Amino acid sequence: EVDADHRFEPISVDTSYITPNKCTECQGFHEEPQCAAVCPVDCCVPDEMYQETVEELLAKKEKMHI
Numbered sequence: 001e002v003d004a005d006h007r008f009e010p011i012s013v014d015t016s017y018i019t020p021n022k023c024t025e026c027q028g029f030h031e032e033p034q035c036a037a038v039c040p041v042d043c044c045v046p047d048e049m050y051q052e053t054v055e056e057l058l059a060k061k062e063k064m065h066i
Helices: 036-037 054-064
Strands: none
Touching: none
16 A cells, blocks of 8 residues: 655656556546646656556546545
């Protein structure tokens, strides 16, 4: 289990990393992933090796946001 309230130190100050098992691609919250919406250099791109269905993303959202 993951404690959603626990804060982790960044791996690097120059690089942001999105943990796939916590990312819901903002399904159920926003029309588009907010990381991509605010990224100034368009670095938030889908990982072709790790794709999830909308149903899987929504199930993950429900599990994390009880």
